[in-house]
Amino acid sequence: MTRKPVPLMLLALLSMAPGARAAGAPDGDIADLTLEQLNEIVVTSVSRQEEKLGNAAASLYVISATDIRRSGARSLPEALRLAPNLEVARVDARNYAISARGFNNPFANKLLVLIDGRSVYSPFFSAVFWDAQSVVMEDIERIEVISGPGSTIWGVNAVNGVINIITRNAKDSQGALLSVAASSGEGDASLRFGGKLSSNGYYRAYAQAMAAQDTDNEQGANTFTGMQRRQAGFRADWDLEGGSIALSGDAYQANLGQFNTRDIRLSGANMVGRYMRQLADGNDLRLQLVLDHTERNQPNAYVDRLDTAELEGQHDIRLGSHKLSWGGGYRYSRDDNSPGPGFGFWPYQRSMHWGNLFAQDEIALTPSLRATGGVKVEHNTYTGAEVLPTLRLAWSPDGKQTVWGALSRTVRAPSRTDRDFVLPPAPVMIGGQPRFTVGTSPDFDSEVAKVLELGYRAQPAHNWSYAVTAWYSEYDKLRTLEPNTTPGPYRGVLEFRNLAEGRTRGIEFWARWQPILRWRLNAGLVVQDIDTSLKPGSKDATAAGLVINDPSSYWQLRSSHELSEHVQLDWTLRYNGSMPKPYVPSYHELDANLVWNVRPNINVALAGENLLHARHAEWGAYPGRSVFERRAVLKLTMRY
Amino acid sequence: MVSASLTTYAAPPQPAGAWRNRLPLLLAMLLLAFSCLSVDAQQGGPAPVTERSVKAAFLYKFLGYMEFPVEPGPSLVVGVLGADDVAAELAQITNGRNVGSRSISVRKLSDGDALNGLALLFIGADAALPAASLRAAEKNGTVTVTEQDNGLQIGSVINFRLVDERVRFEVSLPAAERCNVRLSSRLLSVAYHVQKGGQ
Numbered sequence: 001m002t003r004k005p006v007p008l009m010l011l012a013l014l015s016m017a018p019g020a021r022a023a024g025a026p027d028g029d030i031a032d033l034t035l036e037q038l039n040e041i042v043v044t045s046v047s048r049q050e051e052k053l054g055n056a057a058a059s060l061y062v063i064s065a066t067d068i069r070r071s072g073a074r075s076l077p078e079a080l081r082l083a084p085n086l087e088v089a090r091v092d093a094r095n096y097a098i099s100a101r102g103f104n105n106p107f108a109n110k111l112l113v114l115i116d117g118r119s120v121y122s123p124f125f126s127a128v129f130w131d132a133q134s135v136v137m138e139d140i141e142r143i144e145v146i147s148g149p150g151s152t153i154w155g156v157n158a159v160n161g162v163i164n165i166i167t168r169n170a171k172d173s174q175g176a177l178l179s180v181a182a183s184s185g186e187g188d189a190s191l192r193f194g195g196k197l198s199s200n201g202y203y204r205a206y207a208q209a210m211a212a213q214d215t216d217n218e219q220g221a222n223t224f225t226g227m228q229r230r231q232a233g234f235r236a237d238w239d240l241e242g243g244s245i246a247l248s249g250d251a252y253q254a255n256l257g258q259f260n261t262r263d264i265r266l267s268g269a270n271m272v273g274r275y276m277r278q279l280a281d282g283n284d285l286r287l288q289l290v291l292d293h294t295e296r297n298q299p300n301a302y303v304d305r306l307d308t309a310e311l312e313g314q315h316d317i318r319l320g321s322h323k324l325s326w327g328g329g330y331r332y333s334r335d336d337n338s339p340g341p342g343f344g345f346w347p348y349q350r351s352m353h354w355g356n357l358f359a360q361d362e363i364a365l366t367p368s369l370r371a372t373g374g375v376k377v378e379h380n381t382y383t384g385a386e387v388l389p390t391l392r393l394a395w396s397p398d399g400k401q402t403v404w405g406a407l408s409r410t411v412r413a414p415s416r417t418d419r420d421f422v423l424p425p426a427p428v429m430i431g432g433q434p435r436f437t438v439g440t441s442p443d444f445d446s447e448v449a450k451v452l453e454l455g456y457r458a459q460p461a462h463n464w465s466y467a468v469t470a471w472y473s474e475y476d477k478l479r480t481l482e483p484n485t486t487p488g489p490y491r492g493v494l495e496f497r498n499l500a501e502g503r504t505r506g507i508e509f510w511a512r513w514q515p516i517l518r519w520r521l522n523a524g525l526v527v528q529d530i531d532t533s534l535k536p537g538s539k540d541a542t543a544a545g546l547v548i549n550d551p552s553s554y555w556q557l558r559s560s561h562e563l564s565e566h567v568q569l570d571w572t573l574r575y576n577g578s579m580p581k582p583y584v585p586s587y588h589e590l591d592a593n594l595v596w597n598v599r600p601n602i603n604v605a606l607a608g609e610n611l612l613h614a615r616h617a618e619w620g621a622y623p624g625r626s627v628f629e630r631r632a633v634l635k636l637t638m639r640y
Numbered sequence: 641m642v643s644a645s646l647t648t649y650a651a652p653p654q655p656a657g658a659w660r661n662r663l664p665l666l667l668a669m670l671l672l673a674f675s676c677l678s679v680d681a682q683q684g685g686p687a688p689v690t691e692r693s694v695k696a697a698f699l700y701k702f703l704g705y706m707e708f709p710v711e712p713g714p715s716l717v718v719g720v721l722g723a724d725d726v727a728a729e730l731a732q733i734t735n736g737r738n739v740g741s742r743s744i745s746v747r748k749l750s751d752g753d754a755l756n757g758l759a760l761l762f763i764g765a766d767a768a769l770p771a772a773s774l775r776a777a778e779k780n781g782t783v784t785v786t787e788q789d790n791g792l793q794i795g796s797v798i799n800f801r802l803v804d805e806r807v808r809f810e811v812s813l814p815a816a817e818r819c820n821v822r823l824s825s826r827l828l829s830v831a832y833h834v835q836k837g838g839q
Contacts, residue, residue, distance in 0.1 A: 030689065030697045031733045035705075035830040038698055042805045043691040066805055169789075171810075171833050172803045200835050239835050241814055244793055278794050282771055318769075399766070462725060517688040559671065562688055571671060590667065612667070639804075 040600070057372060057394035057404035058150070059455060059469040059508055061085050063143040065168075070560055070570045072593035072607040072635065074137060074181050074188055075210075076165065077130050081574070084510040084524020084556055085147035085469075086161070089576070089584075089618040092225035092626040093215045094131040094256060097619050100147035100161035101471065102504050102530035102550045106619070110159035110412055110447075112150070116167055116235075116248060118272050118290045121157055123352055124306050124335050124345075126415030131256060132266050132294065134231050136190045136206050138177055138637070141168040147508060148471060149410035149451050151388035152374040155329075155356055156413040159449050169246075170194060170202035170237040176640040183609075183633035185213040203236040214257055215626035218617065223626050229254035229266075243277035261299035268294040282318030286327075287311075302345070303338040325374075326359040335416055344425025345416050346440050346490060352381040352416075360390075370394045382414040383446045401458040408453075411446040418444045418479060418496050427490065436492030443486070444496040448476045466511035475502035478532060480540035499540065502532035502548075518562040525555040551577030551586070566597045582621035588612055601640060607633040694807040695800055696729035699762055699785060702798065703739045705827035708759055709781055709820035716742050716759045719782075721749040721773055723764025730762075758782045763796070770794060781819045785809075792835050797821065808832040 030038075063082045073079035077096040081088045087104045089097040099108040109126040112119065113133075120133050143165050150158035174194040181188050187210065194204035207230075214226040233250030249271040256264035270292040277285040290310040297303045312329030331354040337345040360374025372392040379385045388411065394404040419441050427434030451473040459465035477498030484495045506528030514520040530550045534540055556574040563569050571592040578586040593607040608630070610616060615627040703716055716739055720727035727748040734744040747758070751768045755761060761777045762785045763770045770786060774795045777784045784796040791799030792812040797819065799810050810833035816823050817837070828834055 029733075030693055031700055031737065033697065035698070035701055035827065038694055038701065039808060039830055039832075040806060041689050041694055043689055043694055043802070043807055172801065174832075202833075239792060239833075241812075241835075241837070242793055242795070244790065276790070276793070278771065278790065280771075282769065517690065573667070573671070 057370070057392040057402075057406060057455075059085060059147045059453065059467070059471075061145045061147075061467075061510065063145065065138075065140055065142060067560075068137055068140055068143075070568060070593065070595065071558075071572065072570070072591070072595075072605055072633065074186075074633075074635070076133055076135065079137065079140070079143060080145070080163065081556075081572075082558070083143070083145040084522075085508045085526060086145055086163075087526075087550065087554060087576075090626070090628060091619045092223050093212045094225055094227040096130045098128070098130070099550075100145075101473065101506065102528060103160060103548055104550050105548075107417075109415075110157070110449075111161045111163065112154055112158040113163045113165070114154070115165045116246075116272055117274065117288050118270060118292065119310075122294075122306070122415070123308075123333050124304055124337075124416045126157070126412070126417050129266075129294075129296070131227060131229075131254065132252065132268060132296075134208065134210070134229060134252065135165065135167055136177075136179075136192055136208060138179060138190070139167050139173050139192065139204070139206070139235075141166045141172070147469070148406070148453050149390065149408040149449065151408065151410040152358060152360060152376050152390040153325075155354075155376060155378050156380065156386055156388065156411050156446070159410045159412050159447070167235065167248075170204045170235050171239075173204045174202065177637070178639075179635065179637040181633055181635035183607075183631050185215075185629075185631065186633075187211055197236065197238070199238065200240070201236060201238040203234060205232070205234040207232040215628065217625060218623040218627055223624075224257040224259040225626065227254055227256045240277075242279075243275070245276075246272075246274045248272050258299060264299065265297040266295065268292070282316065282323070284314075284316040286314045288313070299340070300342060301340045302343075303340075305336045306333060308333040321364040323362040324359070325361075326357075328355070328357040330355045337416075339425030342425070343421065343423040343438075345420040346422040346425075346427070346436070347420070350381075350416060350420065353379075354381070355379045358388075368396050368398075370396075378413075380413045382419055382444075386411045386413060386446055400460065401456070404453075404455045404457075406451070406453045406455075408451045409448070410451065411448050413446045414444050421496070422492065434490050436490070438481070438494045439492050439496070440490050441496035442488075442491075443498075444479065445477055445498050447478050447498065450474045450476075463514040464512060467509070469508045470506070471508075472505045473503070475504070475532070478502055480534065480538050483539055497538075499535045499538035500532055501535060502530070504528065504530045506530075520560045522558040522560075523556070525553070527553045549579045549581050549584075551579050553577045568595045568597075569593070570595075576618065579619075582625075584617060584619060584625075587616045587618070589616060602636075602638050605633075605635040605637070607635065609633060691802065691807060692723070692725045693729050693733075695723075695762075695787065696726050696733050698800070698807065698809060699726070699730055699760065700733050700737070700744070702783075702785070702827065703744065703760060705824040706760075706783060707822035707824075708783075714742060716744050717747055717757055718744060719747045719749050719755060719758040719761040721753070721755075721761065721763050722751070722767030722770075723762060723787075724748060724766075726762060726764060755782065756780050760785065763787075778815075778819055781821075783816070783819055783821045797823075798831075803832065810835065813837055 061083045067082050068079050080086050085100055087099050091097055091106050095106050097104045097106045099111050103110050107127040112121050113128045120128055146162045150162040154162050177192040179190050190208040192204055192206035197203055209230045211228040212226050214222045214224050217223050231252035235248035238245045251269040254266040258264050273289045275287045279285055292308040294306045310331040314327035317324045333352045336349045356376055356378035358376035362372040364370050375389040377385055377387055390408040392406040394402055396402040422436040422439035427436050453471045455469040457467040478500035480497050480499040481494055482497040484491050508526050510524040512522050532548055554576045558572040561569045573590050575588050590611040591609050595603055595605045597603045610628055610630045615629045617625045617627050731746040755776045761782045763773050765787055771794045774784050785798040786796040787800040795815055797815040801808050809831055811831040812835040814837040
């Protein structure tokens, strides 16, 4: 009961917030303002971006830069909590489990994540290392979250969703920015500077650092999962007549805590070059080159170095009522793994190749009815060619509502973790033949999903809109860990196979309502049934094979409120249903963020996180799992 | 890594009492009530401004900082395509206002409408074929304004962007030259980005 007063006290404080007002907003007629004054007005609106998205025949939610700033989110995983169609569970000080439509896990392998077109889904690990991903939060333009398959455009592994993190054009991030945030246990700082280059070019460069203390587990013991990260990078953009060039790069280093060893060390660097050209009316060309290096040195586990080069191109053509897109790409990765004492990857080094070609046509059958058909064929080192088709239909009778449906087939292709994982790292020789306890798993095939989606999206009035999506997915060949019955060289006692299947269904719903200009409400709800089963013949008995642990429902209610011209209050109440294996109780939590714009270029934010409970857990088995405590965060942002 | 998912399943801890399940709802209601009350209390404060009204005001202002190649006649016609809300706002703003001695008339356009006789054309985010409309407008010597990421790249003269929650505009001088419009230095000095020719 003693927990109750904290949020109430916060509210009491907020109600005393100064109702300051100053120049900036017009008191008279907006048309009487000068160009310079118009340039400085901070606008409040239902974003046009959202309205434009009303056309998409997919379950797409966009997190805007404003949403991120006002929520106070200081990391990518925390910002992703704003998407109602994502399951986000914090595992410990540095790890998160993030997925859409089930199969959530710290090693969730069915969700593709891209930062400015660069995939951060690891082909070594078939998951996203969230501890290695960071951007300057203020430089995010938007985050597009698509739940459901996106393979026809984005390729294998976009099984349950795609997250596109898009940073701002350098011309939109000019000048200096300093942001510093501190709380008990965590802190971060970013410094960015943007300027002009010759010939219609702009750049920005940044440096940032963060530190998170170890969390405690349910019994108050240290989990040794804290981390520190340092990162620097740049982005340059050039406007050409009829086109543009973007070049960006980042380099980072991090130390992660681990019980009873020295720190895990991460480092990496990447470079992305992108050329876009508007060839003619509605005909666009896009070429992109990505170079990426990551290194993960984990004592007692492995040292992994992964180098990737990727080239891809896309051409959009408009022909009468057809909007045709086609393109292709090639990616090469070399993974070099030095095993530790516990487990390894066999062979230690592997070169991997991916090649793809795709074509998609969107046909306007009538002015209000659009059909989209497309297929991508992607070839990978392990399973050869994978076919990824989709068929979509969207009917927009009056521009204020869209009914859509989609049928897709998508796959998750094997990574080194699925095929090459071995235990122990060095084989025991039996009769001159190497033998492992677990792995290798040459029989592991791609996991396949067939997905049916039906959606309805409407904007009955300019200040409110909603979207509902229902889905049904059939999964086949899900990963299991089985006794190895087919001996051969390099084969172990256990191996990964594909002897499970699953059916998932659910409804995603979200709505936005802006009853008055000062106040906006967002609500989101997902109800789902994630059901998997072992096939006859499977002897999977561990959690290493078939892993699922999803809530049957989760929801959020978010309020964004202009208390006065200079003070904004946002709060989010979220609920996560209980999870069965391992059992995690359901929880409600409340986060609030109060932003005070002291001057047009300076703001101070006070955030309260996890206000409802002294501590709560989001993932893992009792009592070893991390708990997250109620706390306050103070943040200062300055721009010049 | 994989070992981390080989977790043992512990017995569920005791769930909390039922009162706790009702607390969040109670709290949500409190917060909502608070929001409503504080909204009520400040109806007198300065009204927040919408993106569409700032864009409409800019469009009206732009007319005063342009020299059109041909004498446009007694009235300046502004076409608004794919942005009905901006058209409504602009019509309201310009009602009873002149640019010099000329009155302003606003024409709300739909995809496929003829684009002749316009001094200025705003192509909103909802326009189906913005590039085609831009080309048609350029042929008529109409100054074009867009609101999309690559607006200048597809040929518009002025492009709105939302930067740090403010409506900013960028200008393409080559595109202005193509439709023979002269933009005042004042307009160019307020633009946050001026794309020059010679690429």
